Amino acid sequence: MATQTTAPVSYRPAGTLDASTALSPYAGPWSRRQAAHLLRRAGFGGSPADIDRYTAMSARDAVDSLLRFADASALPARPPLQDPPLPPRGLYRGFAQGMAADQMTVDARKAFQMTNNQTRRQNLIAMQQWWIGRMIATPAPLQEKMTLFWHGHFTSSPEKQTTGQELLMQNQLFREYALGNVHDLTLHVSQDPAMLRYLDNNVNVKSHPNENYARELMELFTLGIGNYTEQDIRESARAFTGWTFRRNPDGTGSFLDNRAQHDDGTKTFLGQSGNFAGNDIVDIIFRQPAASKLFARKLLSFFVYMDPEPQLVDQVAALITRNNYELQPVLSTLLRSNLFFSDRAYRALVKSPVEFLVGTHQLFGITEVAPVELATLRSMGQVLFYPPNVKGWDGGAAWLSSQTILTRENFANGVAKNPKMMDSAAWIATAMRSMDPRTVAKTLTDTMLQGDVSPAAIAQLVAYLGGSGQSALPQLSPENVDERVRSAAYLTMAMPAYQLA
Amino acid sequence: MKPLSRSNFLLGAVSGLAVVANTDTIFSQALAQTALPGLPGGSDRVLVVINFQGGNDGLNTVVPYGLPDYYRYRPSLGVPQNDVLRIDDTVGLNPVLAPFKKMYDAGNVAIVQGVGYPDPDHSHFRSTEIWQTAQPKGYESTGWLGRYLDEAALPKTNLFNAVAISNVVPEMLLSRTTDVPAIDALRSYGLASDKSAANKEAFHEFVRDTTVPFRSPFLAQVAEIEDHAQRGAQELPKLVAGYQTQATYPATALGRSLALAAQIVGSKLGTRVLYVAHGSFDTHVTQKQTQERLLTDFANSIAAFYADLAAHGNDKRVLTMTFSEFGRRVPENASRGTDHGEAAPVFLIGGGVKGGMYGTHPDLGRLNMGNLAFTTDFRNVYATVLERWLGRPSTPIVGAGYPMLPSLIA
Numbered sequence: 046m047a048t049q050t051t052a053p054v055s056y057r058p059a060g061t062l063d064a065s066t067a068l069s070p071y072a073g074p075w076s077r078r079q080a081a082h083l084l085r086r087a088g089f090g091g092s093p094a095d096i097d098r099y100t101a102m103s104a105r106d107a108v109d110s111l112l113r114f115a116d117a118s119a120l121p122a123r124p125p126l127q128d129p130p131l132p133p134r135g136l137y138r139g140f141a142q143g144m145a146a147d148q149m150t151v152d153a154r155k156a157f158q159m160t161n162n163q164t165r166r167q168n169l170i171a172m173q174q175w176w177i178g179r180m181i182a183t184p185a186p187l188q189e190k191m192t193l194f195w196h197g198h199f200t201s202s203p204e205k206q207t208t209g210q211e212l213l214m215q216n217q218l219f220r221e222y223a224l225g226n227v228h229d230l231t232l233h234v235s236q237d238p239a240m241l242r243y244l245d246n247n248v249n250v251k252s253h254p255n256e257n258y259a260r261e262l263m264e265l266f267t268l269g270i271g272n273y274t275e276q277d278i279r280e281s282a283r284a285f286t287g288w289t290f291r292r293n294p295d296g297t298g299s300f301l302d303n304r305a306q307h308d309d310g311t312k313t314f315l316g317q318s319g320n321f322a323g324n325d326i327v328d329i330i331f332r333q334p335a336a337s338k339l340f341a342r343k344l345l346s347f348f349v350y351m352d353p354e355p356q357l358v359d360q361v362a363a364l365i366t367r368n369n370y371e372l373q374p375v376l377s378t379l380l381r382s383n384l385f386f387s388d389r390a391y392r393a394l395v396k397s398p399v400e401f402l403v404g405t406h407q408l409f410g411i412t413e414v415a416p417v418e419l420a421t422l423r424s425m426g427q428v429l430f431y432p433p434n435v436k437g438w439d440g441g442a443a444w445l446s447s448q449t450i451l452t453r454e455n456f457a458n459g460v461a462k463n464p465k466m467m468d469s470a471a472w473i474a475t476a477m478r479s480m481d482p483r484t485v486a487k488t489l490t491d492t493m494l495q496g497d498v499s500p501a502a503i504a505q506l507v508a509y510l511g512g513s514g515q516s517a518l519p520q521l522s523p524e525n526v527d528e529r530v531r532s533a534a535y536l537t538m539a540m541p542a543y544q545l546a
Numbered sequence: 547m548k549p550l551s552r553s554n555f556l557l558g559a560v561s562g563l564a565v566v567a568n569t570d571t572i573f574s575q576a577l578a579q580t581a582l583p584g585l586p587g588g589s590d591r592v593l594v595v596i597n598f599q600g601g602n603d604g605l606n607t608v609v610p611y612g613l614p615d616y617y618r619y620r621p622s623l624g625v626p627q628n629d630v631l632r633i634d635d636t637v638g639l640n641p642v643l644a645p646f647k648k649m650y651d652a653g654n655v656a657i658v659q660g661v662g663y664p665d666p667d668h669s670h671f672r673s674t675e676i677w678q679t680a681q682p683k684g685y686e687s688t689g690w691l692g693r694y695l696d697e698a699a700l701p702k703t704n705l706f707n708a709v710a711i712s713n714v715v716p717e718m719l720l721s722r723t724t725d726v727p728a729i730d731a732l733r734s735y736g737l738a739s740d741k742s743a744a745n746k747e748a749f750h751e752f753v754r755d756t757t758v759p760f761r762s763p764f765l766a767q768v769a770e771i772e773d774h775a776q777r778g779a780q781e782l783p784k785l786v787a788g789y790q791t792q793a794t795y796p797a798t799a800l801g802r803s804l805a806l807a808a809q810i811v812g813s814k815l816g817t818r819v820l821y822v823a824h825g826s827f828d829t830h831v832t833q834k835q836t837q838e839r840l841l842t843d844f845a846n847s848i849a850a851f852y853a854d855l856a857a858h859g860n861d862k863r864v865l866t867m868t869f870s871e872f873g874r875r876v877p878e879n880a881s882r883g884t885d886h887g888e889a890a891p892v893f894l895i896g897g898g899v900k901g902g903m904y905g906t907h908p909d910l911g912r913l914n915m916g917n918l919a920f921t922t923d924f925r926n927v928y929a930t931v932l933e934r935w936l937g938r939p940s941t942p943i944v945g946a947g948y949p950m951l952p953s954l955i956a
Contacts, residue, residue, distance in 0.1 A: 055763075056763040056764060057763065058761065058762070058763050059761060059763070060761075139880065145621070145622065145880060146880050146881065151831075151832065151881055151882055154831065154881050155831050155832065155881070158831060204669065204670070204671060270684070350763070351763070388760070388761065389761075391760050391761075391762075392760045392761075392762040392765070393762050393763060393764070394764075395764050395768070424713055424714070426714065433671070434671055434672060434675060434685070435672075436685050439687060441764070442764070442767060443687070443720075445725075445764075445767060445768060445771050446715050446725060446726065446727070446728065446771065447705075447725055447726075447727040447728070447771060447774050447775040447778055447779075448713065448714060448715060448727060448728035448729075448775075450768075450771050450772055450775045451735070451736070451737060451775045451779060454737055454738075454739070454749075454772075454775070455737065455738045455739075458737070458738045458739045459738070496759070497758055497759060497760050498755065498758060498759075499755050499757040499758055499759075501755065501757065502751070502752055502755040505748060505751055505752065506748070506752075509744060509745075509748045512744075532739070532742065532745050535739055535745075536745070536748050536749060536752055539749050539752055539753055539772065540752050540753070540755060541753060541755065541756065541758070541765055541768040541769045541772065542758060542760070544764075544768045544772075545762050545764060545765070545768065
């Protein structure tokens with residue numbers, strides 16, 4: 046296969062891992078630079094005021110403050126969703142038997158499907174707007190960040206006619222278990238209606254076992270390829286037979302353990318035998334060392350850097366095992382570690398489209414999410430509640446193409462030119478009033494990039510603000526200042542550092 | 547990147563056998579292993595891939611009107627015998643494909659029947675991914691044509707080695723080494739801010755600012771892609787400006803996409819691969835209307851495309867291949883539509899194709915749960931295109947064990 050001939054490109058940072066001190070508490074310098082790094086990773090970047098607030102704390106207090114999720118009950122608890130339409134009685138009579146329908150029935154079915162699709166589409170839009178709004182405004186950014194992490198890990202999408210209500214239930218589950226116990230979360234996910242539907246466990250019955258969920262549970266969700274056999278998949282699929290859900294009229298679902306469809310025979314799974322059900326399979330999986338390594342690798346790639354060293358993966362896996370898969374203490378160690386604040390981890394990740402968009406909103410204090418931004422996210426390559434496939438978003442280099450970058454820049458341009466922006470971003474309005482190109486350039490690059498820019502670029506920005514080449518002394522005037530400062534803000538967002546988390 | 551698992555290995559072996567067993571054409575391992583054909587003038591060859599999104603019903607595209615079972619399974623959707631544009635005693639084309647039938651009659655279309663892969667997936671997304679990555683088991687992060695770009699080592703300085711005429715880069719063009727631009731239309735491909743010259747100049751300088759006070763494994767790539775995006779968006783309209791379209795394309799998305807494709811080909815940018823999407827063919831309900839509209843559009847657009855190419859002397863250097871993530875269920879459903887199915891035909895058009903029918907029509911008497919069992923693995927078609935048209939060994943790209951379809955491409 047092609048996989049053997051092309052060596053994977055590694056995005057592991059240059060330099061050497063100091064394994065002996067990697068997970069020890071960080072005691073180095075603490076400034077806006079470190080605080081902003083923490084907020085980008087454990088949140089979405091935050092506002093300049095958020096960064097100031099975290100800068101005023103110690104590293105330890107800053108991490109603690111993120112780990113103790115602040116009360117988010119003031120945020121809208123759920124998006125406004127429409128109940129799925131009910132098909133008129135008898136509309137699908139004879140459908141399953143493949144009987145031909147008369148033209149009137151065909152037309153009625155078509156009309157019903159159109160209404161149904163429209164409801165699903167509108168619900169999806171409402172959910173996306175609601176969640177993005179929540180990420181922007183939340184006082185508990187790490188909770189939303191972990192919800193996004195789980196969404197990309199335990200993937201489900203509307204593809205299998207999953208309702209918005211079902212996907213919302215799953216989203217709430219991720220939020221509830223954001224830093225909870227991974228073993229418990231995996232069991233809940235195995236009984237979650239959106240997941241049961243997405244990976245076909247709702248059609249996994251004794252007479253016709255469907256292996257889809259069992260396979261992905263091991264391959265992508267917990268163990269990784271090479272840590273089980275095809276036979277383990279077949280046996281565990283039998284253990285999950287009968288795990289389905291009941292559909293409620295409001296579009297939500299309730300887990301249903303349908304004993305009549307459950308295979309009560311003996312299964313042999315990863316060396317153990319018994320009349321196992323799904324929960325036994327999950328228990329056995331979480332006794333495998335491979336599970337702790339998979340979650341260690343995934344957390345490191347999401348929060349620290351891609352392609353972490355095997356030695357580092359082992360250390361974090363041991364930490365996970367020691368804490369019995371409770372994530373809160375694991376993240377506590379990880380986020381306050383030397384590793385996390387090391388130069389090797391700094392700006393070592395590519396912002397995902399959601400991070401880019403939400404972070405830009407926070408930076409400029411824009412809380413409203415325009416519907417067009419959902420299309421923007423799609424062009425950037427990320428659609429919430431619609432991961433591209435069961436393995437979720439690849440992240441890193443997969444976010445980068447000419448098209449996605451053009452979309453990012455054009456979005457940034459739109460935000461910078463938004464007439465309301467100067468009202469919501471007081472920091473930029475203040476800098477503008479100085480009428481001094483140097484002050485404006487410094488404010489922009491310090492606030493937006495924490496100074497991660499070369500002196501040459503700052504000089505260029507100063508020249509741009511002053512109308513380069515037009516006079517010896519760069520000038521801003523009441524006539525040009527608004528337009529130039531907005532353009533300079535846009536240009537600052539075009540700098541490479543702004544694409545990096 | 548996943549290591550090759552035992553199951554992958556077994557599947558590869560089994561699928562190779564299945565192809566040999568099911569196909570009457572002579573597949574010769576030896577042929578695939580002979581030295582690559584010399585490619586005089588090969589450097590300007592172009593492959594255009596058209597994705598029939600949503601699953602096109604192959605049975606009503608290339609109609610097996612000579613097989614009585616066809617009409618039994620398609621009581622309301624079957625194309626009447628007298629309407630079929632006959633190719634031989636068994637199959638013919640849907641009547642809306644008349645302009646395309648002319649191209650077939652002129653020897654410029656090869657039709658490979660019953661193309662699919664083992665253990666077919668019925669999910670649009672997953673099956674699309676399988677066709678695009680050429681990896682039916684496990685997940686592959688590069689596309690088959692992305693791997694071609696990696697292997698072919700085309701000039702790094704060319705921003706347009708491959709172009710997706712789409713608003714996203716399709717998986718088939720995901721490459722490790724080449725940033726493929728996705729261009730929906732010329733007018734929407736660009737930076738909004740570039741209208742200001744000072745802004746444009748400043749942007750250009752900033753994105754190349756890599757002397758920053760931090761190190762990132764992504765820094766060089768971000769800077770490079772930002773630079774490509776801006777330069778590409780500025781240069782492309784200028785580079786293609788001199789081209790005069792010499793055909794009347796349908797006023798449809800496909801017509802516009804192929805017109806742009808002909809323009810890019812004709813402007814000699816060194817582009818080797820182009821991607822165009824067409825759809826959606828997902829005809830669960832009242833199929834006839836939707837499919838006929840889309841096939842009419844396809845026939846008119848592809849005819850215009852080759853007329854345009856020919857007027858500029860480019861028709862011989864452009865091979866077009868169509869694919870769809872799956873065909874559709876053989877028995878029609880109760881809504882005068884069809885559900886997700888399996889094998890379907892693939893068209894190869896223009897370039898060096900030797901026109902005619904290839905492979906075997908799937909047996910309507912031996913359905914696989916209501917679906918057509920594939921008779922040719924799509925990777926055999928890819929291998930043929932890679933070796934015969936693009937001049938690259940296929941094994942590193944689609945894997946070993948997929949011999950070429952002999953004589954398909956001269």
